[in-house]
Amino acid sequence: MTHDHDLVLRPTAAQTEAALNPPPGRRGGDLVVETLAGLGATTVFGLPGQHALGMFDALRRSSLRYVGLRIENNAGFAADAYGRVTGEAAPLLLSTGPGALTSLAALQEAAAASAPVLAISSQIPTAGLGGGRHGYLHELPDQAASFRGVVKSVHTVRTQSQIPSAIEAAWKSALTAPHGPVWVEIPQDVLLGPTAIPVVTGGDAFPEELPPRPELTALAAHWLSTAERPAVIAGGGVVRADASGKLRRLAETLQAPVVTTPGGKGAFPWTHPLSLQSWIEDRHTTDFLEDADVLLVVGSGLGELSSNYHTFRPRGRVVQIEADLGKLESNHPALGIHADARLALQALLETVSRREDPTAPERVRTVLTKVRDRIAAQELTLEQELLASVRRALPADSPSFWDMTILAYWAWSAFDAKGPNLMHSAQGAGGLGYGFPAALGAAVADPTRPVLAVSGDGGALYSIAELATAKQHELPVTWLIVDDGGYGILREYMTDSFGEATGTELSRPDFVALAESFGVPGVRTTPETLEADLSKALTAPGPSVVVLPAVLRMFAPTHLG
8 A cells, every 4th residue: 555655756867867966166055046946936136245145156057037126125126026927936135134124115015915025035154143242244133033024934044955945935935825925044154155965956836725615605605696786896816816707707697896906906807897996995986885785805805995994884794705814804894715816716606696687787887977076076187187198008918017106096096907917006015116126027027018117206216226227137117207396195195184294395306317327218298298208118129217297186085074
């Protein structure tokens, strides 16, 4: 009798030859890049530093493509976008102390947005570990402690033989739903020391699945099938699980209207008769969702934005499908189903009964008309025309990456992403500087289509150094900078709250001249010429910058009354 635990994977002849005759000159850093390649990685992002040189030298002997950015936080944003676009774990190579800590804001965004980033950092030499004050360069008493509250899991290496297993475990953690950033740290001497360990030739790259409990999906299917007014909120989990097709079939089977959160942009077709689009920060939408007798929430924790700033009060039953266990029922009581969105939606599709509801499309049209009328009454023509110009200029299959800026806040509600996984922003953690370096990461993942980045002038100055990266790699990214002379949304918030703004006005450079100094073509546009200038820039090869001087306003919030 053969038991499962008796089965052993026997090495191939090539693996045996590689083990017996490893190439000369290998170090601990080679084990890092060999393990990444064995797991299926093709590209790594990062920034070299003294303690990490063992990893970076090993890149010279590997097939991995290295894309170096100018600031660690921007490298983290690029890896975040690469992970979102490809669904793969994006390796991010960092050095000890200041280099590692500079990536924290990007890793927080990756955690909030469930982006799979595999951060691998060096550490001080092994002799200095343990919390003593040895005076090593970049020394921290406990470097990993700075990351435990940010990343999904922490993996510590102390010897070369631990490297392949630790990286493989981190890789699986990053790609197991919910996706997220993970942290691996390896001491300098372990990376630099010669190694006798055989070449790493493979790895188990398959993450664990997260199926739903069948008794829960059976009850949810019964509720949805017998509901009078079912509705759906689709969040980023639907996009990450590549489940938009299943969501559409379920909504059509149930005749259930669907609204997407900012993170779920594109999870449901914008012009579908059942589409409430993304006007989730609108009281008319909130009222409609509150009136549902069964509300299905898929891949969303119903956080601040998704709940119209916690003013949402559902009166019916709520079914919440969420891969992050900590988000289940964290804001509202629900039938909580801890599962990957794709697997849970498939289970519902196999169980629900078809509903007929000829009134559903009309009820959707009524809500959207009320939303349009509310916005129209505020005389915000400039903002709506600018967003429409961007949409017309951007090819339908091109991704866009939005910084925390007023035009992006409009886009969360009013921009048609044209499909899943095509519009991304930093609304997870809400930090500045995301748009441009993230767009660079997406362009690295797929250089065959142009990518759009949108920033304000304040956010642009966070990542201006990456114009050098864009030019060095000739990445097809067009950067739209809306220049309003400061932190526009903070100016508006402070003026509304206190009567005047403090600390929001900025001296800024001539962005066109600055771009051209990097060898990147730039143009200053107007609202009237934006569509033409943006279209031209997006069709030109390589990077470009389009600067739009304009002061924009937000539509009035509906959660304050």
